[in-house]
Amino acid sequence: MGIYFLSLGLLLLGALISVVVSEKWKLKVCTVSSLLSTGLMLLPAIAVLLTGMELGQTVYMSPMVGYVDFRIDLLSAFFLTVISIMSFLGVLYANGYMKPYLGKGMNVSSHCFFLMMLIASMIMVVTVQSAIFFLIVWEIMSLSSFFLVIFEGEKKEVLNAGIKYLIYMHLSMIFILAAMVMLDAHAGSLRFADFANSITPGSTYANIVFLLAFIGFGIKAGFVPFHNWLPDAHPAAPSHVSGIMSGVMIKTGIYGILRFLLFIGTPSKLISYIVLAIAVVSALYGVLYAITQHDIKRLLAYHSIENIGIIGIGIGVGMLGLAYGNQFAAVFGFTGAILHVLNHSIFKELLFFAAGSAYIKTHTRNIELLGGLIKKMPYTALLFIIGSVAICGIPPFNGFVSEFLIYAGMIKGVPASSMSLFIVLVLSIAALAMVGTMAMLCFTKAAGIMFLGNPRGVNLDNVTEVSRVMITPMTILAFLTFFIGMFPQYFIMIAMVPASMFTGGLASLNSLGSLYNMVGELSYYFFLFFILVAVLLGLRKLIGIGKENAVHTTWGCGYDRANNHMQYTASSYADLFISTLKPLFKRVSHIKKPKELFPKEAYYEQEIEDIEEAYIVKPLINWDEKFLTKFERIQNGNIQQYILFGLIFLILAIIGMVYFGG
Amino acid sequence: MAISLLNILILLLAPFLMIGVIKKTKAFWAGRKGVSIWQPMRDFIRLMKKGSVISETTSWVFKYTPVIGLGAVIFAAMFVPLATGQAIVNLPFAFVIFSYVLGLGKFFSLLSALDTGSSFEGMGASREACFSTIVEPAFFIALASIAALTQNYSFESFKLILKNAGGYGYIIIALAVVTLFIMLLIEGCRVPVDDPTTHLELTMIHEVMILDNSGVDLGLITWSAGIKMFIFEALIANLLIPLSWPLWVSVLAFLAIIFILAVIIGTVESSMARFRMTHVFEFIFLMSITALLILALVTYRVYGG
Numbered sequence: 020m021g022i023y024f025l026s027l028g029l030l031l032l033g034a035l036i037s038v039v040v041s042e043k044w045k046l047k048v049c050t051v052s053s054l055l056s057t058g059l060m061l062l063p064a065i066a067v068l069l070t071g072m073e074l075g076q077t078v079y080m081s082p083m084v085g086y087v088d089f090r091i092d093l094l095s096a097f098f099l100t101v102i103s104i105m106s107f108l109g110v111l112y113a114n115g116y117m118k119p120y121l122g123k124g125m126n127v128s129s130h131c132f133f134l135m136m137l138i139a140s141m142i143m144v145v146t147v148q149s150a151i152f153f154l155i156v157w158e159i160m161s162l163s164s165f166f167l168v169i170f171e172g173e174k175k176e177v178l179n180a181g182i183k184y185l186i187y188m189h190l191s192m193i194f195i196l197a198a199m200v201m202l203d204a205h206a207g208s209l210r211f212a213d214f215a216n217s218i219t220p221g222s223t224y225a226n227i228v229f230l231l232a233f234i235g236f237g238i239k240a241g242f243v244p245f246h247n248w249l250p251d252a253h254p255a256a257p258s259h260v261s262g263i264m265s266g267v268m269i270k271t272g273i274y275g276i277l278r279f280l281l282f283i284g285t286p287s288k289l290i291s292y293i294v295l296a297i298a299v300v301s302a303l304y305g306v307l308y309a310i311t312q313h314d315i316k317r318l319l320a321y322h323s324i325e326n327i328g329i330i331g332i333g334i335g336v337g338m339l340g341l342a343y344g345n346q347f348a349a350v351f352g353f354t355g356a357i358l359h360v361l362n363h364s365i366f367k368e369l370l371f372f373a374a375g376s377a378y379i380k381t382h383t384r385n386i387e388l389l390g391g392l393i394k395k396m397p398y399t400a401l402l403f404i405i406g407s408v409a410i411c412g413i414p415p416f417n418g419f420v421s422e423f424l425i426y427a428g429m430i431k432g433v434p435a436s437s438m439s440l441f442i443v444l445v446l447s448i449a450a451l452a453m454v455g456t457m458a459m460l461c462f463t464k465a466a467g468i469m470f471l472g473n474p475r476g477v478n479l480d481n482v483t484e485v486s487r488v489m490i491t492p493m494t495i496l497a498f499l500t501f502f503i504g505m506f507p508q509y510f511i512m513i514a515m516v517p518a519s520m521f522t523g524g525l526a527s528l529n530s531l532g533s534l535y536n537m538v539g540e541l542s543y544y545f546f547l548f549f550i551l552v553a554v555l556l557g558l559r560k561l562i563g564i565g566k567e568n569a570v571h572t573t574w575g576c577g578y579d580r581a582n583n584h585m586q587y588t589a590s591s592y593a594d595l596f597i598s599t600l601k602p603l604f605k606r607v608s609h610i611k612k613p614k615e616l617f618p619k620e621a622y623y624e625q626e627i628e629d630i631e632e633a634y635i636v637k638p639l640i641n642w643d644e645k646f647l648t649k650f651e652r653i654q655n656g657n658i659q660q661y662i663l664f665g666l667i668f669l670i671l672a673i674i675g676m677v678y679f680g681g
Numbered sequence: 682m683a684i685s686l687l688n689i690l691i692l693l694l695a696p697f698l699m700i701g702v703i704k705k706t707k708a709f710w711a712g713r714k715g716v717s718i719w720q721p722m723r724d725f726i727r728l729m730k731k732g733s734v735i736s737e738t739t740s741w742v743f744k745y746t747p748v749i750g751l752g753a754v755i756f757a758a759m760f761v762p763l764a765t766g767q768a769i770v771n772l773p774f775a776f777v778i779f780s781y782v783l784g785l786g787k788f789f790s791l792l793s794a795l796d797t798g799s800s801f802e803g804m805g806a807s808r809e810a811c812f813s814t815i816v817e818p819a820f821f822i823a824l825a826s827i828a829a830l831t832q833n834y835s836f837e838s839f840k841l842i843l844k845n846a847g848g849y850g851y852i853i854i855a856l857a858v859v860t861l862f863i864m865l866l867i868e869g870c871r872v873p874v875d876d877p878t879t880h881l882e883l884t885m886i887h888e889v890m891i892l893d894n895s896g897v898d899l900g901l902i903t904w905s906a907g908i909k910m911f912i913f914e915a916l917i918a919n920l921l922i923p924l925s926w927p928l929w930v931s932v933l934a935f936l937a938i939i940f941i942l943a944v945i946i947g948t949v950e951s952s953m954a955r956f957r958m959t960h961v962f963e964f965i966f967l968m969s970i971t972a973l974l975i976l977a978l979v980t981y982r983v984y985g986g
Contacts, residue, residue, distance in 0.1 A: 390798070393740045404742070404792070413785045414778070426777045433829045438984035441829060445976055448825045449818035455781070456817045459788055460810035467795030467806075473738055537772055544759070544770060548782075552752040559748050562897050566732035573736040573797045574892045576882050587795065587803025596811045599962060 020076040020089065023146070026059035027139055034135035038128050042121055045131045046114050053138065057107040060099060060142065067096035068516050080152065088148040088210055094281075097357060097517040098145040098274050102267050105364050106138040108492040109263040112372050115489035116259050116379060130170050130257075136163040137263070144271050148211035150199045157195065157271075161188035164268060168256040180248075180255035187238055187248040194235030195275070201228045202282060211278070220284030229290050232279040233297075240272025242331060243301040244631050246324045250308070253320035254384060258375020261316060265323045265371060266364035273330055273360055280338070281520060291338035295443065298331025299450045304631075306457040307603060310464070310593050311627040314384045315374045318465055319367065322410065325454060326363040330356045332447060333425045337521060340432055343440060346522065348432025353518035355424030358510060362417040362503065366409040369496040373403035376485040376493075377469060381477050386589050388476030389469045395482040400470040402493045407462035409500040412455050415545040417503035417510075420538075424511065426451065460596060468589040475583055505546070508539040590625070597627070605633045687932075688763040692755070695936075696907030697722040699914070699943045706947025721907070728900030736893050738798040746793035747894065747901040753786030754905045758912050762836050762919045764935045765928060773834035776824040780817060786905070787813065794890040801882045805889035808958070812874070812886075815965045816867055819972040823860050826972075826979040827853070839916075840924040849982050854920050856971050856978070861917050862942075863968040869910035872950040874961055884955070914942045 033052020037045045063074055075090035091099065113134070121127060140160035147153045165188070169181035203209055205224065206217035218225045238245040249269075253261045280286065305324030312318040333356025340348030376399045377392055378384055393400035409416035429444045429451075468475075484490075503510050512535075575581040597604060605628045613621040653664070701718030708715025736743070760775040760782070762768045768775065787809070794806035828834050830853070831841040842857075843850040867874050870887035882889050891902050918938040922931050956964055 391738070393742070400740075408785070408788060411784065411788060412781060413788055414781055419781055423774070423777055423781075427774050430774060430777075430825055430828055430834060438980060441984065442976070442980060445822055445825050445829070449822045452780075452821040453814055453818040455784070456810075456814040459784060459791070460814060463788060463791040463795065463806065463810060467792050467803075471740065471742060471792065471796040472798030540772065541778070544756075548752065548756045551756060552749060555748045555752050556745070559897065559901070562729060566896070568732050568896075569734045570737050571734050573738050573799045575799070576801060576892075581800060583798070585800040586798045587800060587807070592795075592803050592807045595807050596814065599811065 020063070020074050020091075022059050023063050023074070023089070023091065026056040027142060029056040029059065030135050030139040030142070034132050034139070037131040037135065042127055045127055046110075046117055049131050049135055050110050050114055052135065053107045053110040056138075057103040060103045063091055064096045064099040064103065067091050067093065068100070068513060071516065075148075084149075084152050084155070085209075086149070087152040088212065089146050090148045090211075091146055093517040093520050094274070094277060095145045097514070098270065098360070099142060101270065101361050101364055102138070102141050102145065105267045105368055106141070106263055108368065108495060109259045109266075110134065110138075112262065112375075112489055112492045113257075113259040115486045116257060116375055118486075119379060120257075125170070129166060133163040133166040134260070134263075137167060137268070141268060141271055145274050150203060150209040150211070150214075153211075154192070154196060154199065158192065160268065160271065161185070161192070164260070164264060167260040167264075168252050170257050170260070171255070174255075177255040180251035184248045184252040187245070191235045191238035191245075194231050194238070196235075198228050198232040198235060198279065201231070211282075214282045216284060218283055221287040225283040226287055226290050229279055229283050229286065230293070233276055233290075233294065236272040236275035236279070237297070238272070240269050240276070240327050240331075241301075241324045242297050242327060243304045243324065244635065246301070246305070247629065247632055247636055249324060250312075250317050250320040250629065253323070253371075254314055254316040258316070258371055258378065261319070261375070262368040262371035265320065266368035269323060269327065270360050270364060273327070273334075273356075276334065277357075277521075280334075285341050286338045288339070288342045291335060291342045292443065294331060294338055295335030295447060298328050298335050299447055300328070301325070301331060302328025302454045303450055303457075304328075306454050306461060307600070308627070308629060310457060310461045311597055311604060313387050313589050315377070315386050315465060315469065316371070316384055318386075318461065319370055319374060322370075322458070322461070323363075323367060325458065326359070326367065326410070329422065329425065329451070329454065330359045330363065332451060333357075333359060333421070333428070336425060336428045336432060336444070336447075337518075339440065339444075340428065341521065343437065345432050348428045349522045350515070350518060351424050351428030352432070353521050354511060354514045355421050355428060357517050358424060358514035359418075359421035361510070361514070362409075362421050362500075365496050365499050365503070366406045366416075366418060369402060369406040369493055369500065370410065372489065372493045372496070373399050373406060376489055377403075380482045380485065381479070383477055386465060386469045390472040390475040390583070390586065391470075391479060392482070393470040395479050396470075396484045398484055398490050399493070400466075402490075402497050403470060404466050405497045405500060407466045409504070411458045411462055413459075415501070415504040415548065417500045417507075420503060420507040420510065421514075422451065422455070423538075457596075460593070464589050464592045468592065472586050473583040475586060475588070506542055508535065508542060511535065511538055603630070604628075605630050684765050684767065685769045688765055688767075688769055691764045691936075692758050692908065692911065695939060696904065696911045697725060699911055699939060700907050702940060702943035703947040703950070706944050707951050710948065710951035721903075725900050725904060728903075729897055731896040733894075733896035733898055735895075736797050739796050739893070742789065743793045743796040743893070746789040746796075747898040747905075749789045750786040751901050751905040751908075753782055753789075754908045754912070757782040757786075758908065758915075760836070761912050761915055762839070763915050764932050766840070766919060766922060766924070766931050766935075768836055771835055771837070775835045776821070776828075780820060783909070790890060790902075797893045799892065801889050802892055804883070805886050808886045809890065812867055812961070812965055815962070816864055816968060819860065819969040820864060822969075822972040823857055823975050826976045827857065830979045830983060836916075836919070839919045840922075842920075843923070846979075846982050849978055853975055853978055856975050857920055858917055860968055860971045860975070861913055861920070863964070863971070865910060865913035865917070865942075866946075866949075867965060867968075868913060869906065869946075871910075871946055873953055873956045873964060876950075876955045879955070884958075911939070914939050917942060 029052050033049055037048045040048055067074060073092045077086050077088050080087045140156045143156040144160055147156055165181055165185050168184055169177055171177045202214045206213045241249045253265060302325050305321050305328055309318050309321035312321060333352050337349050337352025340352055409418045412418040412422040429448050433441050433444055607626050607628055609624040611622050698718055700721040705715050705718050757779050759769045760779045791806040791810055794802040827838050831838040831845045833841055842853055846853055875886040879885055894902055918935045922934050
């Protein structure tokens with residue numbers, strides 16, 4: 020545990036030093052402190068994962084907070100590993116990404132400080148096991164990420180997105196607080212250790228606690244319908260922050276949900292179905308809206324919602340497995356979900372970084388204006404394509420492994436007793452399959468329009484490949500996606516360790532050995548696949564020898580003067596799908612029709628609004644505004660009246676105290 | 682080992698003959714003599730001897746896609762029971778692996794279409810991507826239902842339907858055949874979804890995606906398209922051939938079913954035109970309906986009555 024505190028201290032030290040040194044050195048200081056702290060933090064985390072022995076220490080903080088439990092149990096250890104590695108890669112990438120912003124009077128100081136604070140607070144969120152201090156570090160995490168989002172706060176939309184994010188995070192806080200208070204009231208203690216098993220599993224009280232926590236943490240994680248901050252905050256933030264937020268920070272929401280699941284014991288069938296339903300809706304909703312987006316970072320943000328949905332499906336299947344006593348569904352649901360936490364953080368960071376590299380060079384996030392980047396930025400393009408394949412769950416990359424586990428849990432999780440569960444599971448399987456193919460549509464669009472073809476609007480003459488500092492973290496991430504995809508058995512074994520906290524011991528896993536062996540066998544066949552492709556490539560080369568290849572323009576069906584604006588666009592690529600599912604979208608068109616005999620200016624623009632925002636959030640806010648303006652009269656600037664209000668309140672409070680207290 | 686080799690040999694060669702039979706059938710209904718059924722093979726060999734014309738817009742994606750596509754299709758076929766009724770690699774949850782591996786090939790073929798920067802090829806890619814979002818869930822519903830019915834999670838479950846479902850088994854098999862046949866028409870890009878012989882780019886799906894491929898690449902793509910069709914025919918054949926038949930009989934029956942399916946495809950293509958694009962969706966949703974019917978029947982069989 021000493022190493023843990025040392026590592027945490029290094030992060031905070033880095034944060035402080037980075038404030039005082041000159042601008043050039045700030046990020047370097049951050050990188051060094053993050054590297055050292057990651058290296059140290061991995062020691063206890065991996066030790067816990069390998070040995071299964073928990074670490075813990077109780078520290079006296081202050082009279083108000085009292086004693087605080089710091090514990091690294093199996094679940095914490097897994098999240099700790101993910102957070103440490105992914106955050107470090109984000110900081111490394113920031114070294115290159117922030118270069119254009121240096122020396123322009125931007126507030127790099129506070130950016131570096133809050134970046135370090137965010138990492139430190141995330142680490143504490145997953146290790147602190149006392150309610151009050153947990154809420155404090157949770158709040159620090161939300162605030163520091165808020166300051167990171169508004170880095171370019173002089174832009175109006177960035178500030179708006181930041182404030183929206185802040186409001187959502189405090190809504191989340193209210194629900195978490197309520198759940199904690201309910202647990203505290205029952206357990207009579209603020210320590211997580213006392214929370215566990217304090218409530219009767221399956222009781223209404225337990226259900227309410229879990230649902231409150233699910234909403235609270237679900238806002239952070241981005242489950243539909245609590246997702247609305249995500250698609251605004253991610254495009255506003257700098258790319259490494261989007262990467263860290265989407266890859267790691269929203270996973271703390273998943274951590275919270277899993278932690279509360281441990282508190283309430285075996286979940287009831289009702290809440291298991293609710294979790295599965297919300298997760299399926301999130302996955303479908305996220306990918307549907309991702310298809311409609313042409314801002315690459317907004318698109319990726321919606322994909323985060325989709326992947327959180329997939330993780331949720333895993334958790335839902337696991338919970339149903341527990342509720343119905345189906346060991347197989349429980350083990351594979353939870354293992355798949357936990358593994359997908361790791362997998363998603365890897366490929367989502369990779370995609371955000373690659374998209375950020377394209378943005379820093381072309382200064383646009385609108386994919387409709389891009390194209391042909393693969394010739395100017397070959398590495399970035401390759402890395403983005405690798406990330407795209409991985410996120411679609413296509414083998415032999417890591418997305419496939421966790422989705423396969425969740426599929427396996429669902430297919431084999433069908434019990435002989437319950438007809439409703441059978442139908443729900445089969446339909447969830449179909450939903451997951453649909454999510455996969457829709458992700459394919461979305462990412463062929465993103466990768467194809469951004470990187471392939473010819474430039475569509477932005478001049479690429481001066482665009483070059485990004486620096487090596489930015490390529491390195493992306494390469495590491497791409498390698499990880501591939502490595503996990505090729506050797507799934509080892510990572511499944513690691514993810515099974517925290518999953519065993521939910522499914523009760525590893526002993527029961529022996530009966531599932533056949534599937535474990537099967538996954539190992541699969542890794543062997545993936546090697547064969549590579550040999551097959553290599554042999555085919557060799558044959559293709561052999562056949563190609565001595566043949567003359569002519570280079571020509573793209574076939575334009577007889578038309579020889581095709582230009583770049585005649586290429587297929589992202590809108591038209593997605594349009595067939597969007598128009599098929601018309602009722603699910605709200606389309607807003609801006610049209611200026613050509614009018615005069617010799618028309619000068621005309622345009623047509625179409626954007627797709629989030630229906631949740633258009634039909635739920637906006638009306639709510641309007642209603643709220645209307646209601647609150649009725650109180651405007653009270654705020655009249657007259658100090659005497661304000662004092663009167665205070666007096667009235669005090670009198671009411673005293674009467675209340677006498678009445679209820681007596 | 683010998684059986685695997687036999688399977689692989691049939692897998693690699695039969696698609697040419699299958700396309701030949703389809704062409705011959707179409708010629709018969711049109712009252713023509715038609716080309717020999719060996720012609721697709723000859724076309725392939727001729728293409729293998731040619732050089733390519735490559736668009737200056739393209740990158741490595743375009744260059745490697747035909748090989749990746751062929752590799753993915755062959756690899757996916759390993760998980761599917763072929764001529765002898767056994768998969769070369771028999772794993773549980775094979776249908777998940779199978780369709781995701783096919784997804785790898787599809788992903789790159791979509792990217793390759795966008796790589797040319799053409800005004801037409803993206804259109805085909807858009808259609809193909811859009812169709813598969815409806816096809817895959819239906820396929821998964823059908824296969825997951827059959828897996829739950831037979832408590833067998835590999836493709837072997839096809840052979841156990843009758844044993845587990847009794848009289849309902851015949852209906853389930855019939856529905857599964859219809860489901861897979863529609864999927865075959867969609868994935869193989871045949872009439873009434875797509876017309877492989879059409880000459881207007883605007884109405885094409887698969888053909889428009891490969892407008893710029895020529896020479897060896899075109900040969901590899903048509904070969905992989907043939908293999909893909911053959912895999913779906915093999916799935917249908919395995920639904921129909923019971924486990925109890927001796928090996929040589931079932932191999933012969935398999936080849937006969939492939940032949941009959943090719944004749945049916947040819948007949949369908951001769952007797953109707955392709956649907957308008959808006960109606961294609963209705964046709965694809967038919968597959969969802971048959972899949973849901975399988976789910977309903979399995980539910981009734983396992984949990985009802």
